[in-house]
Amino acid sequence: MxxxxxxxxxxxxxxxxxxxxxxxxxxxxxxGILWQAVLLVVVLGLGWWLVGxxxxxxxxxxxxxxxxxxxxxxxxxxxxxMIPYTPADTYARALTxxxxxTLRVAIVGILLCTVLGVALGLARLSSNPLLRALTGGYIExxxxxxxxxxxxxxxxxxLQLPSVRQAxxxxxxxxxxxxxxxxxxxxxxPALYWMLGALAAGAIGxxxxxxxxxxxxxxxxxxxxxxxxxxAMLLGxxxxxxxxxGAPRVEWPELAGFNFEGGLALSPxxxxxxxxxxxxxxxxxAEIVRSGIQSVHKGQPEAxxxxxxxxxQKMRLVILPQAMRVIIPPMTSQFLNLTKNSSLAVVIGYPDxxxxxNTSINQTGQAIEVIAIFMAxxxxxxxxxxxxxxxxxxxxxxxxx
Amino acid sequence: MSATLAPPAPGFFTRAAIFARACVTGPLxxxxxxxxxxxxxxxxxxxxxxAVLDATxxxxxxxxxxxxxxxxxxxxxxxxxxxxxxxxxxxxxRPATMIVILVAMVLASCQRRFWNxxxxxxxxxxxxxxxxxxAGGVLGLTPVATRQWGGLTIxxxxxxxxxxLGYPLAILLxxxxxxxxxLVRWFSTAIIECVRGVPLISLLFMAAIMLPLFLPEGxxxxxxxxxxxxxxxxxxxxxxxxxxxxxxxxxxxxxxxADALxxxxxKKMRLVILPQALAITIPxxxxxxxxxxxxxxxxxxxxxxxxxxxxRAALGDPxxxxxxxxxxxxxxxxxxxxxxxxxxxxxxxxxxFRPGQR
Numbered sequence: 001m002x003x004x005x006x007x008x009x010x011x012x013x014x015x016x017x018x019x020x021x022x023x024x025x026x027x028x029x030x031x032g033i034l035w036q037a038v039l040l041v042v043v044l045g046l047g048w049w050l051v052g053x054x055x056x057x058x059x060x061x062x063x064x065x066x067x068x069x070x071x072x073x074x075x076x077x078x079x080x081x082m083i084p085y086t087p088a089d090t091y092a093r094a095l096t097x098x099x100x101x102t103l104r105v106a107i108v109g110i111l112l113c114t115v116l117g118v119a120l121g122l123a124r125l126s127s128n129p130l131l132r133a134l135t136g137g138y139i140e141x142x143x144x145x146x147x148x149x150x151x152x153x154x155x156x157x158x159l160q161l162p163s164v165r166q167a168x169x170x171x172x173x174x175x176x177x178x179x180x181x182x183x184x185x186x187x188x189x190p191a192l193y194w195m196l197g198a199l200a201a202g203a204i205g206x207x208x209x210x211x212x213x214x215x216x217x218x219x220x221x222x223x224x225x226x227x228x229x230x231x232a233m234l235l236g237x238x239x240x241x242x243x244x245x246g247a248p249r250v251e252w253p254e255l256a257g258f259n260f261e262g263g264l265a266l267s268p269x270x271x272x273x274x275x276x277x278x279x280x281x282x283x284x285x286a287e288i289v290r291s292g293i294q295s296v297h298k299g300q301p302e303a304x305x306x307x308x309x310x311x312x313q314k315m316r317l318v319i320l321p322q323a324m325r326v327i328i329p330p331m332t333s334q335f336l337n338l339t340k341n342s343s344l345a346v347v348i349g350y351p352d353x354x355x356x357x358n359t360s361i362n363q364t365g366q367a368i369e370v371i372a373i374f375m376a377x378x379x380x381x382x383x384x385x386x387x388x389x390x391x392x393x394x395x396x397x398x399x400x401x
Numbered sequence: 402m403s404a405t406l407a408p409p410a411p412g413f414f415t416r417a418a419i420f421a422r423a424c425v426t427g428p429l430x431x432x433x434x435x436x437x438x439x440x441x442x443x444x445x446x447x448x449x450x451x452a453v454l455d456a457t458x459x460x461x462x463x464x465x466x467x468x469x470x471x472x473x474x475x476x477x478x479x480x481x482x483x484x485x486x487x488x489x490x491x492x493x494x495r496p497a498t499m500i501v502i503l504v505a506m507v508l509a510s511c512q513r514r515f516w517n518x519x520x521x522x523x524x525x526x527x528x529x530x531x532x533x534x535x536a537g538g539v540l541g542l543t544p545v546a547t548r549q550w551g552g553l554t555i556x557x558x559x560x561x562x563x564x565x566l567g568y569p570l571a572i573l574l575x576x577x578x579x580x581x582x583x584l585v586r587w588f589s590t591a592i593i594e595c596v597r598g599v600p601l602i603s604l605l606f607m608a609a610i611m612l613p614l615f616l617p618e619g620x621x622x623x624x625x626x627x628x629x630x631x632x633x634x635x636x637x638x639x640x641x642x643x644x645x646x647x648x649x650x651x652x653x654x655x656x657x658x659a660d661a662l663x664x665x666x667x668k669k670m671r672l673v674i675l676p677q678a679l680a681i682t683i684p685x686x687x688x689x690x691x692x693x694x695x696x697x698x699x700x701x702x703x704x705x706x707x708x709x710x711x712x713r714a715a716l717g718d719p720x721x722x723x724x725x726x727x728x729x730x731x732x733x734x735x736x737x738x739x740x741x742x743x744x745x746x747x748x749x750x751x752x753x754f755r756p757g758q759r
Binding site: 032035036039040043050053054056057058060126127128129130131134140141143144145146147148149150152153156157160340341342343344346347354358361367368371374375378379382383 | 420423424426430433434437438440441581582583584585588595598599600601602603606607610611613614615616617618691695696697698699701702709713725726729732733736737740741744
């Protein structure tokens with residue numbers, strides 16, 4: 001159909017014949033169409049060949065393609081599960097348990113590595129040369145050694161901890177032993193829910209107040225304090241809830257017989273994975289924060305100082321808003337890296353999605369289906385994370401006319 | 402005065418004095434300094450005692466346990482094993498020669514004055530030669546199955562061949578992603594995003610478990626070859642994004658000038674755009690490569706005995722039980738030296754390639 005063009009000497013040529021060919025995009029040429037057709041044929045041919053091979057191979061091994069195996073009983077024992085699970089449950093449920101374990105370590109890891117990374121990034125910019133040197137050394141060592149090695153190292157270190165009876169007790173209520181880490185837990189009962197609700201209401205109230213006062217300042221130039229009324233809401237509402245419903249109970253871990261009772265238990269595998277991921281990723285986050293802050297032009301803090309802003313105001317109102325624009329995109333990819341790297345759990349035996357998928361493949365032989373499932377899950381997680389960060393990014397991006 | 406007597410000394414003391422003065426400029430700063438010193442006092446002496454003073458440098462496991470400190474004798478005992486793995490003892494000169502060639506080639510490739518056609522030709526000769534040397538079966542060399550390869554040798558092979566095979570593919574993918582042809586753009590984008598969106602080990606699982614399913618009956622691919630397929634693919638996807646950055650950074654005028662000269666697409670890219678785009682992204686390419694080099698350790702999940710896995714396997718020696726920390730510290734040291742050297746090299750290149758400052 002593109003043959004009506006007499007010749008198509010180069011890409012982008014053939015403008016003269018465009019009126020006859022307006023179904024094709026701008027710059028379309030015979031050669032371009034030919035190349036794409038060749039590509040399509042090659043890709044389809046390759047796909048057809050691969051699928052044919054897979055069909056024959058699976059038939060030879062007595063397997064058939066399909067997701068029916070998900071309904072079968074898995075028989076995989078999983079030590080850590082956030083939803084009720086027994087080995088008699090189905091593969092679908094086993095994989096869900098793995099996904100939840102991945103999400104648990106990823107979400108906690110992202111929160112902790114942000115906090116640690118920002119602290120390290122600021123420390124590396126400190127005016128104190130000793131602190132700067134120490135942080136720099138730490139970051140270089142962490143960044144230049146493989147994550148797998150670090151995970152295995154932390155795991156080995158945790159297993160060298162004393163037995164339960166001689167557990168280390170660095171903070172009241174925190175016990176470190178070969179069996180992992182025990183921390184105090186809040187008891188799930190109405191008093192806790194009421195207090196959490198009050199806390200959330202206080203935070204929302206503060207945010208609404210801040211918004212209103214900001215609008216007022218923009219409209220009238222008058223500045224009224226928001227910190228005290230905000231704090232009053234944030235702390236006062238939970239205090240009221242405690243008076244009304246009673247304080248939420250904290251369950252302290254206690255040594256009883258051969259193991260601890262009560263409290264929240266973190267397995268050595270979860271803890272090693274979490275520590276490894278947080279330490280590793282925070283070094284990268286620190287560098288992102290540092291370069292973000294350094295990217296703010298030198299004149300900006302000087303101008304802020306000349307206006308008489310306090311160091312806190314200078315940071316909050318002038319430097320950070322500008323640094324954030326540089327920081328957020330690479331930060332997003334670090335969060336995604338952490339989530340993807342949590343799949344290394346398989347090396348130290350934490351039952352994450354990939355580890356359970358691997359066991360499922362070995363048991364059922366349904367490699368294509370299981371790998372398709374977990375790849376789809378990771379792609380979805382990546383997309384959701386970058387979508388959320390893009391929303392935030394567009395909120396802080398430079399508003400240009 | 403002292404400057405004329407002993408030139409290097411005052412430099413150091415002046416620097417130390419500036420350093421010390423900067424540590425005590427105000428109450429908060431003094432508090433930070435004290436906290437740092439406390440941390441060092443808490444960490445350094447025990448570490449020093451463990452790693453140096455109480456350490457055992459040669460001897461047996463029993464002597465190590467008696468001394469209580471670090472057991473470097475273990476690392477010494479397993480050093481050559483961590484380099485060559487299970488490669489037959491009397492044939493070890495072959496991986497040793499391969500490593501020498503590899504190191505020489507890499508060092509030569511780092512010199513900018515060697516960046517020309519001859520270097521590419523040298524790689525084209527050296528790359529297959531090294532593999533033949535390892536595998537044997539020609540020129541009277543006894544064949545050695547890849548199953549027996551291991552240690553630092555295999556880490557080097559995966560990293561270098563992954564880069565060598567992945568790099569051209571990366572350029573194609575990057576060009577494809579910037580192409581005017583819709584289908585080409587879609588395919589390139591899909592490949593890049595799918596590879597980068599999933600964990601690296603899932604690609605290794607795919608190569609190890611799924612690839613045999615997709616090959617014709619009777620065709621089997623060596624395990625190392627499967628690892629290389631996966632590693633090449635993810636090198637290509639990650640490098641492609643770096644190259645794309647370089648392509649996007651090229652001013653429009655460069656494309657337009659090439660078009661105005663009447664260059665074809667191939668010539669435009671080969672002679673005008675790519676040389677500049679690749680040059681300005683060399684520092685990011687090195688940084689990406691550092692990440693990929695560290696990721697060679699992931700092959701542990703499918704049982705390929707790279708440097709780190711070999712060391713871990715050495716921990717299972719019944720004569721030398723109980724020295725994991727020493728093994729990990731040694732492995733970390735080797736990776737650190739290699740990666741740190743690369744990152745310093747990339748920083749040096751950055752100063753020469755920074756656009757606008759040439």
